[in-house]
Amino acid sequence: MSGLCGIFSFDKKNDITDLLEVGLYALQHRGQEGFGITTMEGQRVCELKRKGLLSEVLNQQIIEDICGSAGIGFVKYLFSHNTKYEPMMPFVYQTDHGNSMIALDGTILNRNFNFCELVNKINGPLESFQDYIESLKGTYNLIYIDERKMLIARDPYGIKPMCLGKLKDTFIAVSESCALDAMNAEFLEDVEPGAMILVEKGDYSVHRFSQKPHHLCLFEMIYIARPDSIIDGVSVYQARYKMGERLFQECPTEADIVIGSPDSGLISAKGYAKASGIPFVDGILKNRYIQRTFIKPTQEERVSSVNIKLNAIKENLKNKRVILVDDSIVRGTTIKRIIEILKDAGAKEVHIRVASPKVLSNDIYAIDIPKNEQLIGYNKTVEEVRDYIGCDSLYYLSLMGLEDCCGNKGYYEKYFTGVDIFQEEAVWH
Incomplete structure (x- = not known):
């Protein structure tokens, strides 16, 4: 990438x-x-x-x-x-x-x-x-x-x-x-x-x-690309907004406010808020001088970045039932810490809605997804992931829903399915 x-x-x-x-x-x-x-x-x-x-x-x-x-x-x-x-x-x-x-x-x-x-x-x-x-x-x-x-x-x-x-x-x-x-x-x-x-x-x-067949990396639409880009005729911003709308359609949930995980979850959070009628508010402040956590090469660097880059806006969270929309959960480092920050700030409930499916497989072709055993979703059920990260409920967007939001053009999605198109191609030949 x-x-x-x-x-x-x-x-x-x-x-x-x-x-x-x-x-x-x-x-x-x-x-x-x-x-x-x-x-x-x-x-x-x-x-x-x-x-x-x-x-x-x-x-x-x-x-x-x-x-x-x-x-x-x-x-x-x-x-x-x-x-x-x-x-x-x-x-x-x-x-x-x-x-x-x-x-x-x-x-x-x-x-x-x-x-x-x-x-x-x-x-x-x-x-x-x-x-x-x-x-x-x-x-x-x-x-x-x-x-x-x-x-x-x-x-x-x-x-x-x-x-x-x-x-x-x-x-x-x-x-x-x-x-x-x-x-x-x-x-x-x-x-x-x-x-x-x-x-x-x-x-x-x-x-x-x-x-x-067309196989654009789905993580381009979820996380990698800038939201103001148009990729293969599809607006990244609109795709992410639709992901939030689709999340509500697939899993409607009662809450007081909707917030987004900065920055890549904010657009989907606005889509969720629009579809649900629940107010979108700012819940977490990001220090913009800290680099993107996901692409830090080591676990120690990722943990350090999370600890210093995020802070809660307590006035918006106290005694509230919160829906937090995030783009993806890979290792669980960031989302676990965010949930702790929200609850420390007084949030009564924290419901996590993820604008992508569960990450099940590593990848070395399109984006750096770590070894399977480092993936929080690899050998855990959704309920086990929910318990580990400490939220009140957890829902992942379906793969079909994600593809619909991105235009159904055909996508590279090994990290969600485990299907390696290059290994399959070797078998075909």
């Missing part, structure tokens, strides 16, 4: 660095481990790669030292099975046509995969590259740029989102449409699953290399 931003201007006098910075800031939520920026001005290459957040490193002086009419930016999400010492993308390669750069967000399962071969195939015959990329197994988005062209590709299942936009004579590829909005760019189209887009000679063309 890292973030990608590729920018290619046909006017070689354009400096796209400021646009690249804006695009990466808009995608910061997709990865906080570090970032990489690579730009090209003719055959001159500029690189900046750092650990941490953009806001901790970037300043005007650094940006002024980077320039070019094309560039790729990358914000890194660190899976727990990865090493913190892995090289940061984008990578730079020398080709027959000069310097090039490439970045890939995903997990390639082919044992013999390497970037050198990928770059060589990109610069060979189009048909040969299409055959090669179809042979890659796994989940990926990639952006490649050299002096003549930009190429964007999305894996055959479309597990991660990617879209294309334009600003005057500059083409922009980004992981989410919210980055195009931040750059005041025009949205052109989503990169379809199993498709590549070639930007060259002043225009772009679309080439399909695979036809497989």
Whole structure:
């Protein structure tokens, strides 16, 4: 779930660095481990790669030292099975046509995969590259740029989102449409699953290399994506709002107030409140200077973050029957602490409504879901989970309900079902 931003201007006098910075800031939520920026001005290459957040490193002086009419930016999400010492993308390669750069967000399962071969195939015959990329197994988005062209590709299942936009004579590829909005760019189209887009000679063309069922990662709609993004034609905000409405339809509950777990549960909480007629109020204050808890790589870091990032608004909670809507429960660390905070603040009852099904299986392809034994829902019934986290009642949104809210396009949902489409594909072949 890292973030990608590729920018290619046909006017070689354009400096796209400021646009690249804006695009990466808009995608910061997709990865906080570090970032990489690579730009090209003719055959001159500029690189900046750092650990941490953009806001901790970037300043005007650094940006002024980077320039070019094309560039790729990358914000890194660190899976727990990865090493913190892995090289940061984008990578730079020398080709027959000069310097090039490439970045890939995903997990390639082919044992013999390497970037050198990928770059060589990109610069060979189009048909040969299409055959090669179809042979890659796994989940990926990639952006490649050299002096003549930009190429964007999305894996055959479309597990991660990617879209294309334009600003005057500059083409922009980004992981989410919210980055195009931040750059005041025009949205052109989503990169379809199993498709590549070639930007060259002043225009772009679309080439399909695979036809497989659509499998967008459902966690994009639940948690990962920014709510102001449109993914494969579906509004993330509206999908999350509908999740809250559907929760009430599936499990109507009497209460005095509805609150949301900040920040990813707030929209669904508003949908629940609207459907139920129960007032939505602010119940928990989040310290916005604390990073997202779920994507912290260790349990110790997650616990520490929860303890310092949340505080109750006691005046809104005292002697109230509270419905708390959360986006998901993975390990249970955050929700258990939130329930303690609410009850310490005087809440009479706390009813948890989760805008997704129970997480049953680990995942290493789309989002970092830990080993099964670390999942609170893996070997516990709903009642056992309820007892462990300490709430008065607990309900998970049905998988069918979630899919309905997200547009029924077909989804990657291994973490909810245990079905691994890549293992099934290996059996088919």
